Amino acid sequence: RLIKGEVVLKNVTFGYVPGKVVLKNINVTAKPGQKIAFVGSTGAGKTTITNLINRFYEIDEGEILIDGINIKNIKKDSLRSNIAMVLQDTHLFSGTVRENIRYGRLDATDEEVIEAAKIACAHSFIERLPQGYDTVLEGDGANLSQGERQLLNIARAAISKAPILILDEATSSVDTRTEKYIERGMDQLMKNRTTFVIAHRLSTVRNADLIIVLEHGEIIEQGTHEELLALGGRYYQLYTG
Numbered sequence: 001r002l003i004k005g006e007v008v009l010k011n012v013t014f015g016y017v018p019g020k021v022v023l024k025n026i027n028v029t030a031k032p033g034q035k036i037a038f039v040g041s042t043g044a045g046k047t048t049i050t051n052l053i054n055r056f057y058e059i060d061e062g063e064i065l066i067d068g069i070n071i072k073n074i075k076k077d078s079l080r081s082n083i084a085m086v087l088q089d090t091h092l093f094s095g096t097v098r099e100n101i102r103y104g105r106l107d108a109t110d111e112e113v114i115e116a117a118k119i120a121c122a123h124s125f126i127e128r129l130p131q132g133y134d135t136v137l138e139g140d141g142a143n144l145s146q147g148e149r150q151l152l153n154i155a156r157a158a159i160s161k162a163p164i165l166i167l168d169e170a171t172s173s174v175d176t177r178t179e180k181y182i183e184r185g186m187d188q189l190m191k192n193r194t195t196f197v198i199a200h201r202l203s204t205v206r207n208a209d210l211i212i213v214l215e216h217g218e219i220i221e222q223g224t225h226e227e228l229l230a231l232g233g234r235y236y237q238l239y240t241g
């Protein structure tokens with residue numbers, strides 16, 4: 001059983017199709033509980049890195065280790081229960097709101113479901129649904145707005161006990177006011193978890209332990225917000241641009 005949540009990528013090279021390299025020689029070490037941010041232009045390979053940590057695809061070269069174990073040797077079920085994620089494209093299933101939040105935490109009580117929804121700023125909109133937490137969601141949450149779907153995914157991540165968290169544009173569809181309101185919840189979500197965060201809004205990545213700047217599938221700069229600003233390179237351009 002995985003518990004600490006150290007994630008290491010060693011010389012990882014990957015392409016979705018043969019002959020087209022998307023990530024080249026990526027090295028990243030995330031110590032348990034650290035927040036690592038990936039920034040860079042569209043198509044740089046940010047989402048791809050998280051796809052690989054999730055083992056949605058097999059890497060071509062190098063290795064990915066979680067708590068020192070090669071993820072190839074970790075059962076998919078175990079990997080799933082140890083990595084929580086909130087992605088740009090939300091994932092909901094036909095079932096009640098409660099079931100969708102609870103997800104893998106079948107032991108979670110109704111109180112825990114409500115607490116998670118509150119962290120995600122989802123409680124008030126859920127209460128306004130026809131049957132509240134017992135409202136049945138149509139396939140992939142078609143009866144909700146994109147932002148509401150994201151909030152449910154955040155609630156699901158909040159109730160999960162996974163030591164690793166992936167946030168890929170997790171609040172991209174949420175309005176600015178809710179996004180501001182949810183900041184504390186997001187901090188609570190990340191607390192004590194190794195977090196990989198991708199966000200176009202650089203204000204949400206500035207407090208990361210390490211910011212990694214990707215360009216065309218390669219790491220071109222890395223450091224803290226202050227270090228990267230002082231460097232005056234790509235991050236500085238993105239930030240001041």
Ligand code: DUT
Nearest residue numbers: 016017022040041042043044045046047048049
């Ligand atoms: N790519 C594929 N097949 C896929 C997904 C992506 O070929 O199924 C390519 C598109 C792109 C590169 O991989 O050239 C990196 O894509 P990724 O989604 O990792 O980029 P990103 O940094 O997450 O971009 P964005 O900021 O637009 O989300």
Ligand code: MG
Nearest residue numbers: 046047048168
């Ligand atoms: Mg992406």
